[in-house]
Amino acid sequence: MxxxxxxxxxxxxxxxxxxxxxxxxxxxxxxxxxxxxxxxxxxxxxxxxxxxxxVLGIVVIALLLFSFVYNNSQPSSEEALNVITDNGSLNHSDSYPYTAVVKYDGSWYSRMGDPNYLVDQAGTGQKRVLLDCASWERVHIMAQKEDAGEGNLTIQLLKNGQVVAQNSTTNATGSIEINYNY
Structure with missing residues (x-):
């Protein structure tokens, strides 16, 4: 067949x-x-x-596409900042209502902001710092004397211009903290 x-x-x-x-x-x-x-x-x-x-051409195109998307999704160095220094002329917005005030006649150092993204600040005298924290977020402020002086070191946390927390020390090696919304 x-x-x-x-x-x-x-x-x-x-x-x-x-x-x-x-x-x-x-x-x-x-x-x-x-x-x-x-x-x-x-x-x-x-x-x-x-x-x-x-196959190699497809892999190269995929890598180029991935790197382009990755680079364009990363914040710039200006967007990554957590604290904005307030010169007193800025208006407080509802988005970021917190301002930290550090008062001391000598030299001081501080860390402040969202506890997961603290920013270092240092200075002499009084300084106001607008914090990049929304009203529902936790706020942490730590300040200490750098010059072992005898004066009063005071930190205040303002929300929409009103003092909501304050702490101070006269200890020569004093370090103080404020934890808010914990």
């Missing part, structure tokens, strides 16, 4: 079969003539070198 091999799946069909018994591939046309039984040529028949070049 004469058999016909399916060009799609390779199954051996009977010589009178119109369709492949395995994959339903058309073996004869509507007049009963046998169709070309050569294996189908695929547009994907290309050398290994071409495939490697295509």
């Amino acid at each position: 004469n058999m016909v091999k399916c060009p799609r799946c390779g199954y051996e069909n009977s010589a009178t079969a119109t369709y492949c018994d395995n994959c339903a591939y058309l073996l004869t046309d509507h007049k009963g003539n046998r169709l070309n039984n050569n294996k189908r040529t695929s547009s994907w028949n290309m050398g290994v070198a071409k495939k490697i070049v295509i």
Whole structure:
């Protein structure tokens, strides 16, 4: 008995079969003539070198796209700042209502802001600092004397211009803190 091999799946069909018994591939046309039984040529028949070049090209494009998106999603150095120094002429907004005030006649050092993003400040005399903290966030302020002086070191936390917390010390090596909304 004469058999016909399916060009799609390779199954051996009977010589009178119109369709492949395995994959339903058309073996004869509507007049009963046998169709070309050569294996189908695929547009994907290309050398290994071409495939490697295509894959490497896709990887390079993906890396370029990733680096572009990553670089454009990172905050600039100006956006990453956590504290803005207030010169007294700025208006307080509802978004960032907190201001820290440090008062001391000598040299002092402080860390202030959101406890997860504290910012260092140092100075002499009185300084007002607008904190980058929303009204519902926790606020931490720590200040200490740098010159071992005998004067009074005071820190105040203002919310919309009103004092909501205050702490002070006269100890020569004094360090004081305010924790608000804890």
